[in-house]
Amino acid sequence: MRHPASDPNVRPRAAAAAPATPAPPGAQVPAACDVLVVGGGINGVGIARDLAGRGLSVVLAEREDLAQHTSSASTKLIHGGLRYLEYYEFSLVRKALAEREGLLRGAPHIMRPLRIVMPHDPSMRPAWMLRAGLFLYDHLARREMLPGSNSVDLRRDITGAALKKHYTKGFVYSDGWVDDARLVVLCAVDAAERGATVLTRCAVASATRGSGGAAGAGWTATLQFADGRAHTVKARALVNAAGPWAEVFLRDHAQQQGVKSLRLVKGSHIVVHKLFDHDHAYIFQNPDKRIIFVQPYEGDFTLIGTTDIEHQGAIGAARIDDDEVRYLCEQASRYFDQPVRPADVVWSYSGVRPLIDDESSDAAAVTRDYLLELDTAGGAPLLNVWGGKLTTFRLLGQEAADMLAAPLQAKQGAWTHGAVMPGGDLSAWIGPPNKASRPDADLRLFVQALQRRWPALPEKVLGRWARQYGARIELLMAGGSAGDEIAPGVYEAELRYLAAHEWACTADDILWRRTKLGLHLDDAQRARISAWCEQHITPPGREITLEKAWN
Structure with a gap:
């Protein structure tokens, strides 16, 4: 079967009391924001997360599902890239290596x-x-x-x-x-909990730059939702983090000339x-x-x-x-x-x-390094993201936010170094983290704590939940029960959580990106998940064909 493809120095979330809630098409979409980010891959969500944590209002628009393409198709490694040394990419390897341990400590569940x-x-x-x-x-x-x-x-x-x-x-x-796919989703969750609006199944059909060079001129963008509705949003700055589509989006939808070749x-x-x-x-x-x-x-x-x-x-x-x-x-x-x-x-x-x-x-x-280009000469700020790799997403997001901080007059500075990903702080379950401990050892203690808390649930299920949701399992089990078992090891509470808090709209979102349950279930069992989604999740509307939208 093949499938198509807590640190005291970290500022508190802007909306720490309210978990991330997906924005349905056409609802709760602001008319204006500081930054519109195009693209829901790892670079887009990383930039949105950093900007939101600096107190800026952010809207992120992803044409399909979060991490639907490149960012869920990696080799699943947080690494410096040993083979890049052979190509003398010492700078890239050094900064990627420097990121490894911070990332591992901040997200021991994933x-x-x-x-x-x-x-x-x-x-x-x-x-x-x-x-x-x-x-x-x-x-x-x-x-x-x-x-x-x-x-x-x-x-x-x-x-x-x-x-x-x-x-x-x-x-x-x-x-x-x-x-990798969960890393993208958790960055989006973090951004949303810090005040960002995260929109999936929402294409940026057009983006027009205001003239005159004044920051107030900004960008005017038309958002096209999958159900056919359109929404106009004004943004002081635009971030093009469309990944493989960055060149096409910039030329054909933002009407910018002199586009870099990918x-x-x-x-x-x-x-x-x-x-x-x-x-x-x-x-x-x-x-x-x-x-x-x-x-x-x-x-x-x-x-x-x-x-x-x-x-x-x-x-x-x-x-x-x-x-x-x-x-x-x-x-x-x-x-x-x-x-x-x-x-x-x-x-x-x-x-x-x-x-x-x-x-x-x-x-x-070909280099796996990234390049950030900030253009303010034509009016409102435009930041283009070229290239990049999974391991350096946090650094890329920080550098991007630093570049936008001055033109947008952001009052808060860099904060993501040492920050814990949603679900990554396990101290309430296993005690204060020991700096010398390995994240995998902490996770074993966490699983043992879950088994004591919910002894009736299968050990295999709790182990999987620990690795995917970390401390957010409290939110998953907020109703006090796992509910009906829809397929082997798949309970209704998990499906409801993914739909309500992680932007999951379809069975594919759940089976192949939020989890890899698709590998473990047979056709009939996957069909039961699909039937549950069709019955309980508001359909996202018709899908916008990618090549018609952006090519």
């Missing part, structure tokens, strides 16, 4: 430390080069929680058991794992039944000098990816092709005793990465 094994293949890179790269990786940024790299004897270590026997030596280093690169992943019985991931070197990651996924599965292929055609229609499936299977089979075959693939996904076009001939070598 992130966890990850040890990654690199089997040494003498026909690829020599051992001295790997050691040198890992030494740099260990020391480019300060580490407090994550252990450094070391060598491993694969003949004796459990991580070598699944590999072909001629792989006898390897290296192990640290990075982090993240549920390099659109498709990355695809496959999921198979689990290939090994430990919690480490692997990084495999391929003969084409690329790498793939292989990691434990959703308990019963293994995730393999990614590819890097120039993407042509409709951005929203990116799908894995047969050559990509074969490539990932062949490269994984070079290392594993048990061959991986295309027939083993139970799910796949693809995303289009909007990379800055640096004229590199190799898609894998």
Whole structure:
């Protein structure tokens, strides 16, 4: 089956007493705001969150669902990018490494430390080069929680058991794992709880810049909801964080000239039944000098990816092709005793990465760094976001907000460094956090506390809820009962919570982005979730076809 694709220094939320409530089409949409953010991927929600925390009024408009495309199609890693050292991307690697531990501490429910094994293949890179790269990786940024790299004897270590026997030596280093789609949603929740208006199924059909250069002139934008209704909003500044559509949106919908060119690169992943019985991931070197990651996924599965292929055609229609499936299977089979075959693939996904076009001939070598461009010469501020990667979203959001702070006269400064994501403060359940503790250890204590609180609920369900919702499980269980079991392990309380507080409108939103339940349920069980959504969630209206809206 394949599917289409609490820190005392942090200011309190502007609306801390009221959890995020999705804005339905046409309702509670302000007529004016300080900033209109276009795009509900990781960069858009990260910027909206930071700006809202500085006391600015923010409207975020996402044409489809949050994280529906690129931001839910990553390799699920919080990492510096070991392979970028080979392309001399030291600045990018350093700032990404510096972000890792702060992110891991602030979101222990959706992130966890990850040890990654690199089997040494003498026909690829020599051992001295790997050691040198890992030494740099260990020391480019300060580490407090994550252990450094070391060598491993694969003949004796459990991580070598699944590999072909001629792989006898390897290296192990640290990075982090993240549920990417949930990271996006929680940033949106945080933004909403700090006063932002988050709109999904809402396209910015047009944006017109006021003339004269005065800040009061602003932007006038037409929002087009999925049910056909339109709404006009005036904004003092516009942020273009449309990801792969940033170039198209700017040229065709904001009528701006001299638009920067993006390099659109498709990355695809496959999921198979689990290939090994430990919690480490692997990084495999391929003969084409690329790498793939292989990691434990959703308990019963293994995730393999990614590819890097120039993407042509409709951005929203990116799908894995047969050559990509074969490539990932062949490269994984070079290392594993048990061959991986295309027939083993139970799910796949693809995303289009909007990379800055640096004229590199190799898609894998195109920089993953970002560029922020603030244009105030034409009148009201316009901030364009080009490129970027998941790990640096917070830093990007902070830099973007810093750039807009002066023209918008924001009274509050940067605040997100060290901030805890919604649900990430587990201290009420496990006691005050110990700075030296690992987030995964805190999560185990949290699960034990949940089992004491709700002993009648299955341990597996509570474990999943802990990893997805963290301390927000209090809100999920606010009614005092989990309610009816709609499908195995899926209770009505969770579905109601996702619809009321996380902008979930359809079964796909729930099964493939807010959770990965789609992997664990069969067709009939998924159909029951879909039927529940149709009965209990107000339909978002007709979908706006992406290519008609923005291409």
